[in-house]
Amino acid sequence: MKKLKDLASFIRFEYDLLVLKRVSKIISQIEHGYCVKQYLPVKDQYKIAFIVPGMVSYSGGHTSILRLGTLLSQLGHDVYYITYDGTSREKMEKSAEINLPGYQGTFLEQSELNKFNSDIGIATYWESCYWLLAFQDIFDYKMYFIQDFEPYFYAMGDLYYLALNTYKFGFHMVSLGKWNKSIVERKTTEKVDYIDFPVELGQYKLKKRKIIINKLVKIALYLKLDSRRAPFLLIQQIGYLHEKLSKLGYELEVYVFGLNKHIKLPFIKNLGKLKTKELIELYNECHFGLVASLTNISLVNYEMTLSGIPVIDLADGSAPTFFSEEEMIFINSNIDDLYNKVIYYLNHQDVLNDVLETSQNKIINKRLSWENSSNQFNNIIYRNVSK
DSSP states (O other): OHHHHHHHHHHHHHHHHHHHHHHHHHHTTOSOSSOOOOOOOOOSSOEEEEEESOOOTTOHHHHHHHHHHHHHHHTTOEEEEEESSOOOHHHHHHHHHHHSTTOOSEEEOGGGGGGOOEEEEEEOSHHHHHHHHHTGGGEEEEEEEEOSOGGGGSOTTHHHHHHHHGGGSOOEEEEESHHHHHHHHHHSSOOOEEEOOOOOTTTSOOOOOOOOOSSEEEEEEEOOSSGGGOHHHHHHHHHHHHHHHHHTTOEEEEEEESSOTTOOBTTEEEOOSOOHHHHHHHHHHOSEEEOOOSSSOOHHHHHHHHTTOOEEEETTSSHHHHOOTTTSEEEOSSTTHHHHHHHHHHHOHHHHHHHHHHHHHHHHHTTOOHHHHHHHHHHHHHHTOOO
16 A cells, blocks of 8 residues: 555656646746736737647546637637647647537647737646746737636645746636636735636537436446545545445445546446537436536536536535535535435435426526627627727
């Protein structure tokens, strides 16, 4: 066990060191440690460049960038995605097509970054902010699309503060949802705009459904080997749930997605990384969805809800910022709390169906969609045209 812990610590240290080396390389090219000038000329459409860390298949964050870029393109803007990490254009295009078939916008490799003039440059990850700062002269207006509070990705130290400092560069910051906005404004003196946290209504259709559970309980679990998704905590709670339900005569089936398929877990069937159609089919078969949103809420919560499955998330995370206790089931970190909540709703299935219906109504009534959120982003751009 000690050898495994030592190996895990070494791998984490090596990864952090790799990030530090990559960031230090671009920091050495930065002339000013802040945004010197912001100027957005009056135009009907803009040339917009998202500065991206490559393009990773099945990545929710990368897919969100593609959705925003595609919809801005449909609004008439000339959209580009420029990587800073050396990924080839061909590989990025292939991953993008997996993430969002029919996406719009043009991919460019790192070599284009220091010679690509654009009206608007948009950082999409804390590392990309340093690249945008280093080459700020070729972008008239600098923005930061914040999908999460990224300092929380790291322990207190170098990387934490390198990520935190990006909120002080003077870029125009726009948060995906209110949670990031509240954290950044609390940790700094900067102001942040936000767009509503959306869901893809074109793919995840509203499914009205009455859940009836007999002796077989099925759970769809979104899991990643990332502390923000609390994999150890959720697996321990599922083990406890399995033991307790079996003593009461229930059978428990847990289907996990989001991991590499070769990973074996106790009491859990690993389905690997699923496409949208496969996810919808899984949700339609299950009675509960289980997600851990210790930082910004996941798109999965919204997608599960629309697909007709009530969602369980952590009370100590960001989900309570977006949903009430009447709209989502919240559990604490005690090993028995998942069991406590599940057994309550097994005995009160009318209340379970009320939770699902209320959360679905919230999404529909608030008109939460990528189209509306992209229009909000577009309006934010035009509100800041230089006079």
